[in-house]
Amino acid sequence: MYLPLVTMLLATVVVIVQNHECKDYVLSASDQSLIDMMKHYLHTSRKEECSPSAIKPSDTGVTFVYWGKKSCPQEAVIVYTGQVGGNAYNNKGGGVNYLCLPNDPENGQHQSYVNDQLYGAEYQLDSSKKPAGWSESMADKEVPCAVCFQKQRSTVIMIPGRKTCYKGWTSEYNGYLMSDRSSFHRRDYACVDKNAEPFDSKNSNEDGALFFPLRTKCGSLRCPPYTNEADVLCVVCTK
Template sequence: MCKPTVKIVLVAVVMIVKNYECKDFVLSASDQSLIEMMKHYLHTSRRLECPNQGKTSNSGVTYVRWGKKTCPHGSEIVYTGQVGGNDHQSKGGGVNYLCLPNDPENGQHQSYSNDQVYGAEYEPGYSIKPSGWSESMHNQEVPCAVCYQKLRSTVMMIPGRKTCYKGWNAEYNGFLMSDHVTYNKKDFACVDNNAEPLDNKNGNQNGALFYPLRTKCGSLRCPPYTNESDVLCVVCTK
């Protein structure tokens, strides 16, 4: 839209000159210089208003897709990995889950005792599992993927919903999970609805654990919530 504007202004300048009362008017060197200056001014003054179509924007957001090795369609994968975190029985240290890359650059061995980075396992069983999940997920290690969504400026996880609000784009949806209420605290994480195991091993080595959560009415108003039900979640970008 910028170039046509410049052309219209220049045409107007030329028409004014041509319609000058003296039909035999001849432009002097200073007149020609003035026109060239005006061309240069219009060109440079409009440049900032015109987006550079040749450059790709570097704007975007990243998020972790818990429970999957791949990113949703339309997102780029930054890296894939294994979920880790502090042991479920540890009293101190970090409480957040980590997406640990599958190609780590390991530090030197140390003799001090402060282990805080363990693997993570799913803990759904016969009596405690999200709707639709198989018991075979029990004690399986948890994968993750860090995803990059171009041309987005913000990302958020909405607990209690499986769809985004108007104007937002759903990256993935799933179940809200954390550690068991009897263990030490962990973050809430939105684990993909179609979660998968990291591999075929099943060692029951614990570490950071993922348990499904359910609602409890009382201080939580029901309705609109329902008592003792799965807590859904969705990750949205805009």
């Protein structure tokens, strides 16, 4: 804000000195100090303008995975869209997290060793185990995903057990908390959109990484405020 004023003042001082009638004019200590101070201010101000930290607010933001959907919510920008993948439900070792695999992979070379860990993911549903409002037709269908970028935000959080964000936070989407079956191997939790869709129309049971709806269990989990054997809601919030 002060840069144009300082620049004008410095230019004025220089012009006055250069046009002074006394050719042998010598700057006083206070004059030189003022000029040095202005030069320093201009140097540091312009350096800050060019520094990596001087990033436009519109260039900053956060990324998150939109589980169960092919496009991004609200004003978020798609980084890429893809299919959920992960380790097979019956593999004892290896990775435990779900992955959002892009639809345009750059594949490596074929290998003969045995260590298969990257499978597609399927919804595991039936009439007795499905989130409220979901159709049984989603059973055994593969799970889509999208990686989204929300501009001008600095943090993102998934809140389990809620469908709305706390005050001061913006909801990106809400849905149901899902993971693998308790009798299988452990898996990360994922917040899957309440209006989730299938990756495509194929629904043969090929297993791989599985998505089961979760239920609460009262005991060590205090009820109230929770209720027993209920769907676990979730919401993804940004700020």
